[in-house]
Amino acid sequence: xxxxxxxxxxxxxxxxxxxxxxxxxxxxxxxxxxxxxxxxxxxxxxxxxxxxxxxxxxxxxxxxxxxxxxxxxxxxxxxxxxxxxxxxxxxxxxxxxxxxxxxxxxxxxxxxxxxxxxxxxxxxxxxxxxxxxxxxxxxxxxxxxxxxxxxxxxxxxxxxxxxxxxxxxxxxxxxxxxxxxxxxxxxxxxxxxxxxxxxxxxxxxxxxxxxxxxxxxxxxxxxxxxxxxxxxxxxxxxxxxxxxxxxxxxxxxxxxxxxxxxxxxxxxxxxxxxxxxxxxxxxxxxxxxxxxxxxxxxxxxxxxxxxxxxxxxxxxxxxxxxxxxxxxxxxxxxxxxxxxxxxxxxxxxxxxxxxxxxxxxxxxxxxxxxxxxxxxxxxxxxxxxxxxxxxxxxxxxxxxxxxxxxxxxxxxxxxxxxxxxxxxxxxxxxxxxxxxxxxxxxxxxxxxxxxxxxxxxxxxxxxxxxxxxxxxxxxxxxxxxxxxxxxxxxxxxxxxxxxxxxxxxxxxxxxxxxxxxxxxxxxxxxxxxxxxxxxxxxxxxxxxxxxxxxxxxxxxxxxxxxxxxxxxxxxxxxxxxxxxxxxxxxxxxxxxxxxxxxxxxxxxx
Ligand code: GLY
Numbered sequence: 001x002x003x004x005x006x007x008x009x010x011x012x013x014x015x016x017x018x019x020x021x022x023x024x025x026x027x028x029x030x031x032x033x034x035x036x037x038x039x040x041x042x043x044x045x046x047x048x049x050x051x052x053x054x055x056x057x058x059x060x061x062x063x064x065x066x067x068x069x070x071x072x073x074x075x076x077x078x079x080x081x082x083x084x085x086x087x088x089x090x091x092x093x094x095x096x097x098x099x100x101x102x103x104x105x106x107x108x109x110x111x112x113x114x115x116x117x118x119x120x121x122x123x124x125x126x127x128x129x130x131x132x133x134x135x136x137x138x139x140x141x142x143x144x145x146x147x148x149x150x151x152x153x154x155x156x157x158x159x160x161x162x163x164x165x166x167x168x169x170x171x172x173x174x175x176x177x178x179x180x181x182x183x184x185x186x187x188x189x190x191x192x193x194x195x196x197x198x199x200x201x202x203x204x205x206x207x208x209x210x211x212x213x214x215x216x217x218x219x220x221x222x223x224x225x226x227x228x229x230x231x232x233x234x235x236x237x238x239x240x241x242x243x244x245x246x247x248x249x250x251x252x253x254x255x256x257x258x259x260x261x262x263x264x265x266x267x268x269x270x271x272x273x274x275x276x277x278x279x280x281x282x283x284x285x286x287x288x289x290x291x292x293x294x295x296x297x298x299x300x301x302x303x304x305x306x307x308x309x310x311x312x313x314x315x316x317x318x319x320x321x322x323x324x325x326x327x328x329x330x331x332x333x334x335x336x337x338x339x340x341x342x343x344x345x346x347x348x349x350x351x352x353x354x355x356x357x358x359x360x361x362x363x364x365x366x367x368x369x370x371x372x373x374x375x376x377x378x379x380x381x382x383x384x385x386x387x388x389x390x391x392x393x394x395x396x397x398x399x400x401x402x403x404x405x406x407x408x409x410x411x412x413x414x415x416x417x418x419x420x421x422x423x424x425x426x427x428x429x430x431x432x433x434x435x436x437x438x439x440x441x442x443x444x445x446x447x448x449x450x451x452x453x454x455x456x457x458x459x460x461x462x463x464x465x466x467x468x469x470x471x472x473x474x475x476x477x478x479x480x481x482x483x484x485x486x487x488x489x490x491x492x493x494x495x496x497x498x499x500x501x502x503x504x505x506x507x508x509x510x511x512x513x514x515x516x517x518x519x520x521x522x523x524x525x526x527x528x529x530x531x532x533x534x535x536x537x538x539x540x541x542x543x544x545x546x547x548x549x550x551x552x553x554x555x556x557x558x559x560x561x562x563x564x565x566x567x568x569x570x571x572x573x574x575x576x577x578x579x580x581x582x583x584x585x586x587x588x589x590x591x592x593x594x595x596x597x598x599x600x601x602x603x604x605x
Contacts, residue, residue, distance in 0.1 A: 074604025084601025089199035125433030141180020143173025169283025207248035251449025321490030330384030416508035430491035516578025
């Protein structure tokens with residue numbers, strides 16, 4: 001058992017049945033979609049020191065995403081998201097003269113129309129910006145607990161945790177997306193909101209054709225959404241829209257027009273706010289006009305860390321993403337030479353680093369406006385050296401003794417969405433946004449036409465008890481009015497040794513966001529993979545509790561799997577891990593890769 005760095009309380013808590021086992025997975029199905037302007041990268045001469053030669057990886061025989069596939073290439077601009085239409089909204093704005101920030105805001109609003117399971121105006125998120133002139137910024141538009149929220153609001157009369165932090169009106173935090181995107185545009189964009197929102201308004205008013213992926217997602221969400229409102233644009237008369245149908249969202253179009261006309265006030269005041277509050281009153285919701293009026297996004301300094309000669313800019317608390325990524329990579333950096341990708345030692349060291357970083361994440365991180373967060377310690381190389389010293393070369397370190405049921409969390413994380421945008425000047429935006437669960441709380445705001453989040457479940461609704469993701473978190477992340485719930489979202493920009501943008505990356509998938517994003521980064525900068533190979537490489541995940549090393553089916557060679565088991569790792573297999581969307585600078589331009597395990601679009605020119 002490892003010793004001192006971690007408080008025992010976080011290692012000694014009792015699990016509960018994970019509520020989300022009840023929820024059908026809501027992904028859009030396999031198959032990333034490269035969209036228009038697809039070209040192969042030019043075969044430039046080798047030798048640009050800033051862009052090292054790429055090395056072909058070896059994946060296990062039979063791995064379903066073989067290496068060596070080309071990415072979408074564009075010489076000037078690139079946008080990658082889980083929705084081809086939303087990525088195209090970004091390039092439409094850049095073709096019209098907008099910068100990457102204008103384009104990212106356009107993409108964000110368009111996603112609320114075309115990727116309604118996670119793109120949103122009823123949720124929240126984070127953006128990290130790196131401008132071509134070297135300025136960096138991060139904006140936190142995470143939801144906050146309503147003023148009427150209380151620490152034990154999700155416990156029943158017997159003190160047992162209910163599912164009300166996941167489903168229904170009470171599950172929602174005060175949405176931050178509209179305030180955040182508007183503030184981002186105002187500070188770093190060049191176009192008015194009314195211009196950048198045009199693609200989103202058009203997509204909502206005129207509609208777009210539902211593809212098989214969206215149709216599948218809608219079908220899986222049927223019980224969850226129709227339970228609160230029988231007829232919505234996704235379920236006319238309670239029936240799911242089929243592939244090939246046109247999804248037209250007139251109520252959402254009117255809401256977007258109000259925001260385009262009045263800015264964030266068009267959402268937080270007036271008839272849209274009235275609709276949201278009226279919806280709350282239909283259920284057991286507690287968000288009031290006062291909550292909406294008080295919502296404010298927060299500008300923060302990005303977490304800046306380095307891995308070898310590369311610099312990472314990522315999201316500070318209220319997200320745990322940047323700190324936990326920095327801590328994990330700092331631990332790995334202590335090894336002068338890291339093992340080959342796919343080896344027993346590679347998975348052991350990476351999993352052990354994540355395990356240690358997540359113990360800190362789950363115990364020490366929360367909204368910095370409410371609790372002191374030891375940022376300097378957790379991101380320091382000295383501390384990483386101390387943690388690295390607790391990793392045995394020959395055996396896994398148990399996080400704690402597990403209850404048997406915790407060993408078998410048979411679910412894939414299917415939540416949230418990330419998008420990356422770069423422009424011809426070299427400005428870059430990484431944004432991750434979410435409703436938490438796919439389709440959020442299941443509640444659709446009548447009259448205003450958007451889904452509401454179930455972000456309250458990201459608090460420790462009962463400290464010490466696992467949340468929807470099986471995360472066991474402490475008292476520091478307990479519910480308090482006005483507090484932001486701890487997130488794992490990790491929008492990240494990586495700079496090369498010449499301080500040029502190399503990667504713009506982030507992911508969806510609850511806590512696997514951190515491990516998935518950082519493995520793509522490691523694959524590119526440690527293993528020198530191409531971006532496409534880095535995205536297709538099999539992934540692992542460790543979040544301390546449950547104390548298991550999760551891997552993708554077929555992604556670890558059988559002898560390696562045997563070795564990891566014999567070292568004491570409880571190996572847990574899932575079909576797929578994490579939904580990453582990324583852009584990488586290459587010679588002559590940019591490569592964009594939407595998640596090959598899901599659907600999406602890389603669009604550039
Ligand atoms: N709702 C998932 C996260 O913020 O980590």
